[in-house]
Amino acid sequence: MTSLEKDPAGGTTTATRPILEARNVSLSFGSVRALRDVDVTVAAGEITALVGDNGAGKSTLVRCFSGVHKPQAGEILLDGEPVSFSTPEAARAAGIETVHQNLALVEDLTVWQNLFLNRELTRFGMLDRKRMRTEAQKMVAELAVNVPEVTARVRRLSGGQRQAVSICRAAGFSSRLVIMDEPTAALGVQETARVEQLILKLRDEGHAVLLISHNFDQVMRLSQQVWVMRAGRCVAGRRTDATTGQEIVGLITGAIPG
Numbered sequence: 001m002t003s004l005e006k007d008p009a010g011g012t013t014t015a016t017r018p019i020l021e022a023r024n025v026s027l028s029f030g031s032v033r034a035l036r037d038v039d040v041t042v043a044a045g046e047i048t049a050l051v052g053d054n055g056a057g058k059s060t061l062v063r064c065f066s067g068v069h070k071p072q073a074g075e076i077l078l079d080g081e082p083v084s085f086s087t088p089e090a091a092r093a094a095g096i097e098t099v100h101q102n103l104a105l106v107e108d109l110t111v112w113q114n115l116f117l118n119r120e121l122t123r124f125g126m127l128d129r130k131r132m133r134t135e136a137q138k139m140v141a142e143l144a145v146n147v148p149e150v151t152a153r154v155r156r157l158s159g160g161q162r163q164a165v166s167i168c169r170a171a172g173f174s175s176r177l178v179i180m181d182e183p184t185a186a187l188g189v190q191e192t193a194r195v196e197q198l199i200l201k202l203r204d205e206g207h208a209v210l211l212i213s214h215n216f217d218q219v220m221r222l223s224q225q226v227w228v229m230r231a232g233r234c235v236a237g238r239r240t241d242a243t244t245g246q247e248i249v250g251l252i253t254g255a256i257p258g
Contacts, residue, residue, distance in 0.1 A: 019044050019177055019208045020065060020096070024074035027060060034060040036232040037074065041225075042177060047199065047209040049219040049240075052229030052252055058212050061229070062179055065210070066098045067091035097170035098179040103162055107155035111147055112136035114154055115169050139172040143198060160191025167198050177208040184215065196222060216245045228252055 018041040027035040035057050042048045050058050063069040064076060067085030075082045078094055085091040088098070105114050115136045121128045136150040145164045147157060154162060163183055170178045180199065184192040199222060202209055213219050219226060220240060228236040228251040235258025236251045250256035 017044050018042060019079060021077040022061065022064070022074065023077065025061070025064060025071045025076065026073040027064065027069060027071050033232050035071070038234045040227050040234055042208050042210050043225065044208050045203060045206050046224040047203050047211055047222050048225045048227065049211045049213060049223035050227050050229065051213065051216070051219060051248060056229035057232040058229050059181070062098065062181065062210070062212060065091070066096060066179060095176035096179065097173070097175040097177070099166045099170050099181065099183060101181050101185065103166040105154050105162055105166060108153060110151050110153055111140070111165055112150040114165060115139060115172060119173060139168050143168050143171060143201060145198070146194060158191065160187050160194055163187065163195050164198055167195070167202070171202055171207060175207065177210065178202055179210045181212045182214065183211070184218065216248060219248070220245050228258065230254060230258065
């Protein structure tokens with residue numbers, strides 16, 4: 001099923017069924033207007049990129065999607081129905097997971113303990129460690145995550161392996177949308193390639209992925225849809241195969257009006 005979506009810069013774009021939508025979302029902090037009438041859609045089985053300079057509103061919009069902030073105007077829709085997430089836990093319960101830049105991993109815990117942190121499995125009122133280790137191994141195997149073993153402590157993992165564990169945790173609990181904030185910013189070339197393969201695998205398995213990245217080469221290679229933020233507004237939406245990196249940069253800087 002496809003639908004036509006309004007391009008804030010004019011015209012329409014064709015996309016698959018949206019899972020998540022922001023419609024006329026606005027949010028201010030005191031006199032600072034962080035978001036201004038933002039319209040964005042995120043489709044199932046696609047990688048959607050959200051780009052813009054620092055301070056453009058990307059992180060604020062993501063926090064609205066993930067239950068950290070509530071829009072003061074406009075609405076967020078999940079599967080076409082208005083939703084309001086009062087906490088990040090409420091967003092996760094609806095199937096929206098976020099992989100933050102700081103990864104939110106506990107270094108002194110093992111891989112399996114991090115995967116099930118705050119989601120522990122129990123049996124007869126006791127922690128079912130054996131089952132959690134078994135399930136963690138399945139989760140790691142399904143995504144082909146490159147870690148030594150699920151009993152390894154996170155502090156012994158490389159940056160790419162830690163990122164992979166965080167992605168695995170986000171994808172492993174019936175998530176439908178995985179939001180990734182600069183997932184490869186601190187990684188080398190080889191580890192970046194491995195993480196990008198994980199992102200593509202999530203897409204191929206039907207997850208919606210919202211990618212926030214300053215790496216325009218990565219955005220153009222991985223995404224199917226790009227939304228451009230500038231000064232709190234979404235100034236353009238483009239199908240990736242119908243635009244260029246040069247146009248996206250122009251929209252970000254304002255050299256191309258949006």
